[in-house]
């Protein structure tokens with residue numbers, strides 16, 4: 001790979017013909033049309049937070065180094081930004097009055113409002129740019145290396161770079177586009193940020209059953225995303241059909257796995273809604289995220305709910321009461337052993353060999369209260385299980 005260091009390009013040069021697409025959240029072009037700011041393997045612009053974008057401009061005004069910027073030379077006088085896209089887009093957006101910075105009096109000022117000597121200082125700042133020229137694989141290898149420094153690309157952003165092509169472009173248009181009207185609906189079930197590719201990551205994870213790498217590799221040159229879209233919509237339609245209420249704990253659950261496991265089961269949304277409400281109102285349920293899978297699975301696996309268990313004081317008190325009584329009657333202190341016919345009929349278990357049990361099961365409305373607690377030997381407690 002050939003590289004050349006350029007120190008002659010100014011902010012003014014870069015900002016000639018600067019185009020920023022608000023809709024897609026991307027800086028598009030600069031350097032009089034010869035520079036592509038956002039090649040498809042680059043992530044969206046994420047500095048627009050009033051902090052990182054402002055910090056770029058502050059650095060220039062204080063003459064702090066902005067760091068190296070890397071261009072990939074794709075043809076004679078044609079470049080793409082390999083690294084530095086966030087910085088360049090911040091500069092371009094500031095110079096075109098897209099955001100403001102605070103001046104020395106704490107007033108918000110757009111570029112057009114700051115003193116002309118400051119405007120000039122910014123425009124005449126020279127950037128430190130490495131021009132690289134090489135094969136696609138060399139460039140991508142390089143891209144992976146330089147991005148280990150700075151804000152690292154997350155996993156999906158890296159995959160988008162590695163498998164860049166028509167499929168990724170179309171997939172990003174659908175799943176990484178914050179202007180997509182469906183995002184709000186989807187965000188009831190998916191956590192994370194559209195810009196950081198979290199929705200795309202979920203969609204790919206679901207359709208590929210967890211084999212995203214493989215799926216992206218196979219579809220890299222596919223010019224449609226029908227399967228990805230259809231599968232994703234099936235999952236979302238299924239969830240929103242079964243659970244008609246939207247609860248914040250639904251966000252980020254493994255809906256792809258749940259869809260695969262339970263989609264063939266019939267559910268009555270009305271009944272499901274009542275079950276959800278009842279479990280939400282139940283103070284013994286510690287893990288509300290488990291409510292949805294609990295219901296899907298037929299309301300039997302209470303482990304999912306992490307139902308509050310009896311505390312040590314309750315266990316000790318019940319143990320003492322049962323043991324005193326049992327010794328008086330010459331039977332086992334495990335009530336189930338006591339009514340049996342084997343060698344344990346009269347066995348007095350130690351506390352550590354017993355477990356607390358809900359006399360009336362929690363799932364049948366039994367409370368986690370001392371009045372509903374009995375101690376059983378471990379064998380009988382396990383055998384009783386979740387009845």
Ligand SMILES: [Zn+2]
Pocket residue numbers: 334335336337338376377378379380
């Ligand atoms: Zn027993």
